[in-house]
Amino acid sequence: MIELNQVSKRFETASGKSIDALLPTDLTIPSGQVFGLLGFSGAGKSTLLRLINRLEEPSGGSVRIDGQELVGLSDGALRQARQRVGMIFQQFNLLSHRSALHNVEFSLEVAGVARDERRSLAREALAAVRLSDREDAYPAQLSGGQRQRVAIARALATSPTILLCDEATSALDPHTALSILRLLQQLNRERGMTIVIVTHDIKVASYLCQHCVVLERGRVVDRIDMANPQPQSLLGKFFFETAKGWTEQTVLPQEEP
Ligand SMILES: Nc1ncnc2c1ncn2[C@@H]1O[C@H](COP(=O)(O)OP(=O)(O)OP(=O)(O)O)[C@@H](O)[C@H]1O
Ligand SMILES: [Mg+2]
Numbered sequence: 001m002i003e004l005n006q007v008s009k010r011f012e013t014a015s016g017k018s019i020d021a022l023l024p025t026d027l028t029i030p031s032g033q034v035f036g037l038l039g040f041s042g043a044g045k046s047t048l049l050r051l052i053n054r055l056e057e058p059s060g061g062s063v064r065i066d067g068q069e070l071v072g073l074s075d076g077a078l079r080q081a082r083q084r085v086g087m088i089f090q091q092f093n094l095l096s097h098r099s100a101l102h103n104v105e106f107s108l109e110v111a112g113v114a115r116d117e118r119r120s121l122a123r124e125a126l127a128a129v130r131l132s133d134r135e136d137a138y139p140a141q142l143s144g145g146q147r148q149r150v151a152i153a154r155a156l157a158t159s160p161t162i163l164l165c166d167e168a169t170s171a172l173d174p175h176t177a178l179s180i181l182r183l184l185q186q187l188n189r190e191r192g193m194t195i196v197i198v199t200h201d202i203k204v205a206s207y208l209c210q211h212c213v214v215l216e217r218g219r220v221v222d223r224i225d226m227a228n229p230q231p232q233s234l235l236g237k238f239f240f241e242t243a244k245g246w247t248e249q250t251v252l253p254q255e256e257p
Pocket of ligand 1: 011012013019020021039040041042043044045046047048200
């Protein structure tokens with residue numbers, strides 16, 4: 001379970017201006033859920049996501065994962081805690097001079113896993129994303145969808161219980177995006193992984209999430225049960241109005257036979 005209590009983030013710019021990227025926010029994300037952070041550009045979605053694994057240092061409040069407070073942890077303890085949290089990004093963030101296998105091994109290196117164990121865990125993770133046959137390929141030799149699958153394998157290698165996804169399918173065509181969404185869904189269903197996804201795309205949220213919050217200018221303006229969406233805010237209503245009549249069949253392209 002992820003618990004944010006009055007978590008906030010204020011950035012100070014070089015010109016002395018301050019930006020409240022996230023106003024004090026309470027949020028509980030139960031284990032095993034796919035949870036969405038929905039909103040337009042600049043709403044604070046990435047900031048909120050990055051506060052969950054403390055890639056961003058909160059300006060106030062507390063962040064607890066399975067009861068453990070992350071704020072104030074020493075570097076070593078934080079590194080340990082982060083092993084339970086994988087992350088993937090819109091632009092994949094792979095190391096271009098390393099093969100797929102070595103990209104995945106890298107996260108295990110950082111986690112301090114012994115050399116012989118690294119290789120077998122990395123191979124296992126690549127198999128889970130169905131890329132065993134491309135382990136020697138460099139990122140430039142892979143398609144966007146394959147790169148994202150390497151990134152997912154890298155995130156999975158340390159066996160995290162939580163996966164954070166920041167616009168993970170935004171750089172992909174709809175067909176490839178769907179194959180990644182299906183993979184995420186499979187990880188949630190088969191491994192019980194908690195998945196938190198940032199998206200501005202109601203289709204992605206509708207397809208994948210059990211609950212989501214709508215963010216606007218650093219505030220949670222709606223909390224939505226996707227099984228029975230009843231948005232209260234203007235922005236939430238807008239999102240769900242545009243989603244009316246959509247089903248997986250009408251919204252998302254079918255997978256190739
Ligand atoms: N390192 C930073 N320094 C200063 N301001 C920042 C920094 N990171 C984010 N911000 C500001 O915080 C606000 C929220 O940004 P954030 O990246 O969380 O939005 P977002 O919802 O993820 O947007 P997008 O959909 O465009 O990715 C924005 O006004 C942004 O300019
Ligand atoms: Mg963002």
